[in-house]
Amino acid sequence: MSETADMSRAETTRSRLLEAAVQAFAEKGFHGTTTRDIASAAGMSPAALYVHHKSKEELLYLISKDGHEATLALMRAAIAATDSPVEALHQVVHDFALHHTRGHTGARVVNYELAALSPEHLIEIRGIRHQIEEEMRALVQHGVKTGAFDTDDPYMTAAALLSLGIDLARWYHDSGRWSPEQIADQYAGMALRIVGA
Amino acid sequence: MSETADMSRAETTRSRLLEAAVQAFAEKGFHGTTTRDIASAAGMSPAALYVHHKSKEELLYLISKDGHEATLALMRAAIAATDSPVEALHQVVHDFALHHTRGHTGARVVNYELAALSPEHLIEIRGIRHQIEEEMRALVQHGVKTGAFDTDDPYMTAAALLSLGIDLARWYHDSGRWSPEQIADQYAGMALRIVGA
Numbered sequence: 030m031s032e033t034a035d036m037s038r039a040e041t042t043r044s045r046l047l048e049a050a051v052q053a054f055a056e057k058g059f060h061g062t063t064t065r066d067i068a069s070a071a072g073m074s075p076a077a078l079y080v081h082h083k084s085k086e087e088l089l090y091l092i093s094k095d096g097h098e099a100t101l102a103l104m105r106a107a108i109a110a111t112d113s114p115v116e117a118l119h120q121v122v123h124d125f126a127l128h129h130t131r132g133h134t135g136a137r138v139v140n141y142e143l144a145a146l147s148p149e150h151l152i153e154i155r156g157i158r159h160q161i162e163e164e165m166r167a168l169v170q171h172g173v174k175t176g177a178f179d180t181d182d183p184y185m186t187a188a189a190l191l192s193l194g195i196d197l198a199r200w201y202h203d204s205g206r207w208s209p210e211q212i213a214d215q216y217a218g219m220a221l222r223i224v225g226a
Numbered sequence: 227m228s229e230t231a232d233m234s235r236a237e238t239t240r241s242r243l244l245e246a247a248v249q250a251f252a253e254k255g256f257h258g259t260t261t262r263d264i265a266s267a268a269g270m271s272p273a274a275l276y277v278h279h280k281s282k283e284e285l286l287y288l289i290s291k292d293g294h295e296a297t298l299a300l301m302r303a304a305i306a307a308t309d310s311p312v313e314a315l316h317q318v319v320h321d322f323a324l325h326h327t328r329g330h331t332g333a334r335v336v337n338y339e340l341a342a343l344s345p346e347h348l349i350e351i352r353g354i355r356h357q358i359e360e361e362m363r364a365l366v367q368h369g370v371k372t373g374a375f376d377t378d379d380p381y382m383t384a385a386a387l388l389s390l391g392i393d394l395a396r397w398y399h400d401s402g403r404w405s406p407e408q409i410a411d412q413y414a415g416m417a418l419r420i421v422g423a
Contacts, residue, residue: 056341060258140396141338144253185404185412188397189390196393199337200385207382215382222419 043081045071047095050088054138059089059145089142090150096132096139097157103128104164114172115226118190121168122220123213125194129201130209136198165191172224179225190220240278242268244292247285251335256286256342286339287347293329293336294354300325301361311369312423315387318365319417320410322391326398327406333395362388369421376422387417 049070053062064085068078082088107120129136146154165187172178180186193216201212246267250259261282265275279285304317326333343351362384369375377383390413398409 058255058257060255181415182412185409186416189413189416192393192397193386193390195396196389199392200389212382215379216386218378219383219386219420222422223416225419 039081042071042073046073046078046081047088047092050085051092051135051138054089054092054142055134059085059138059142086145086147086150089138089145090147090154092135093139093143093146093150093154094157096135097154097161100125100128101157101161101164104161108164108168114168114175114177115221117168118172118178118220118224118226119217121165122190122194123217125191126197126213126216127209129194129197130212133198133201136195140195140198162187162191169224172226177226180223186224190223193219236278239268239270243270243275243278244285244289247282248289248332248335251286251289251339252331256282256335256339283342283344283347286335286342287344287351289332290336290340290343290347290351291354293332294351294358297322297325298354298358298361301358305361305365311365311372311374312418314365315369315375315417315421315423316414318362319387319391320414322388323394323410323413324406326391326394327409330395330398330400333392337392337395359384359388366421369423374423377420383421387420390416 046067050062050067053066053070056062057066062085064078065075067085067088068075071078082091103124104121107124108117110120111117143151143154166184169178169180169183169187169190173180173183197212197216201209207215243264247259247264250263250267253259254263259282261275262272264282264285265272268275279288300321301318304321305314307317308314340348340351363381366375366377366380366384366387370377370380394409394413398406404412
């Protein structure tokens with residue numbers, strides 16, 4: 030078998046393990062999940078899991094890193110696409126809500142299992158979270174400076190805007206009353222009200 | 227020793243166990259916590275714990291019941307205190323935010339460990355959550371009907387208002403930038419903007 034085919038098979042196995050880990054962590058929490066649970070959900074032995082990942086914590090770290098980087102990327106893309114703070118905030122909150130509803134299982138693990146990360150990994154993930162917060166703060170401050178927004182405390186406003194989006198991962202369910210698109214549209218509108226646009 | 231003194235000693239022990247359980251569940255999650263952890267944090271043996279509580283799940287249920295009932299009570303008190311939907315919403319969101327910041331450790335357990343409840347207990351707790359949601363919906367709908375508020379979708383608006391308050395339990399820390407009172411005031415103001423008051 031060629032090296033490329035080997036690589037791609039290893040990649041497939043790794044992503045199957047990550048998916049199984051997301052499901053297990055979301056259902057039973059990090060501490061309530063065993064490597065055996067993850068391995069068997071991915072159709073392999075615990076020994077085979079260790080060939081691909083050093084530990085259960087490493088799986089959590091990879092899930093967490095992917096999730097945070099995706100969130101940061103979608104915010105930066107939305108902000109870069111326009112000069113208008115109103116349009117930018119509308120798009121950021123829309124896309125953030127879409128990401129946290131469509132991917133609610135992963136987003137739940139990403140946001141509620143931080144305490145289970147190793148100290149080194151936690152520092153790295155907190156760094157990405159800090160950048161996410163900074164993007165939102167800078168956007169709100171920019172809107173205030175240009176007169177597009179009106180709010181006393183841009184920092185707390187930014188915290189509340191992120192909070193609204195993150196909490197979607199907790200309460201959103203696929204069989205609920207609203208589609209991710211409906212929520213994204215309404216939340217974008219609420220965000221503009223919150224900043225006094 | 228009198229029966230009353232026995233009762234009160236049992237009560238003290240029970241509340242010490244509940245406090246120890248809140249701390250342990252908030253730190254390590256329900257599934258990551260053993261009855262031994264809880265017993266030793268309360269300064270007693272696992273066997274002594276079972277004298278007072280049937281199981282770890284029963285402790286979670288009592289914590290959850292207390293927390294949800296306290297939230298429902300503060301909402302009803304705030305709503306009953308005025309005829310004005312604006313004043314009522316301001317007070318509800320203010321008190322809800324205060325409750326979820328000051329009591330963030332307990333609120334975290336109450337909101338993020340529902341899946342660990344027994345099926346019967348989950349039904350009971352969901353019943354109280356449903357009443358909490360109904361109070362917020364009725365308040366937003368009342369405001370829309372009287373022309374005090376202006377929002378397309380009172381149901382989703384109510385969900386977002388509760389979401390903002392609940393997520394405080396996730397991110398609020400005692401050593402943070404803002405006091406519970408500062409957050410409560412700002413959040414009450416944001417809530418009025420969200421409903422278009």
